[in-house]
Amino acid sequence: MSDDVLRxxxxxxxxRVTKRVVDTERVTVRTRPEEKDVIVREHxxxxxxxxxxxxxxxxxxxxPAIRTEGDVTIVPVxxxxxxVEKRLFLVEELHLHRQVERTEVAVPTTLKRTRVEVNRDAVHPQEDH
Structure with missing residues (x-):
């Protein structure tokens, strides 16, 4: 090779692109149980x-068939x-009288539920110079 070759x-x-993870926001989630004493009423x-x-x-x-007259159910016996021959006799009837008694009850109980609070806080990343 000669010396007059110019290189x-x-x-x-x-x-080249590089990536890095930067926090931009923080989320805080808090739950707290709540209890409420209530009275449940029912008849x-x-x-x-x-x-x-x-x-x-x-x-x-x-x-005879069982029958109902008003609030009375009649059951034949x-x-x-x-x-000398066989005959059918109605011996008696049972008259069933219905009476409905209503009372109110109050039952103390505790109802529970969970409250959720979500807070978002912005994070200001340090800028590289």
Whole structure:
């Protein structure tokens, strides 16, 4: 090679991007339970049935159905009696009188729920110079 060769260096620039994590905001979440004492009110019902036996003692030809008259349910009670022939007699009826008793109850109880508070605070990153 001769000394008169001129060498020219070729230079190329390259760009490189780097990333870094920067906090921009902080979020604080707080929960706190709350309790509230309350009185729960409700009406309760109770039924009482009085049974009154009503004697009938009459001959019938078929068993009567259970029936309702007003607030009275009538349940027929029958028996077979042996006469020269067999006959059906209505012996008695049961008259069932319903009485509804209502009372109010108050039950103290505690209801719970959770309150959530969310606070956002901006973070000012340090600028690199």
């Amino acid at each position: 020219i260096p070729i230079v190329e620039e390259q760009a 309760l019902s109770r039924e009482h049935v009085d049974v009154v036996r009503v004697a009938v003692d009459r001959e019938i030809f078929e068993v 029958v028996e077979e009696r042996l006469v």
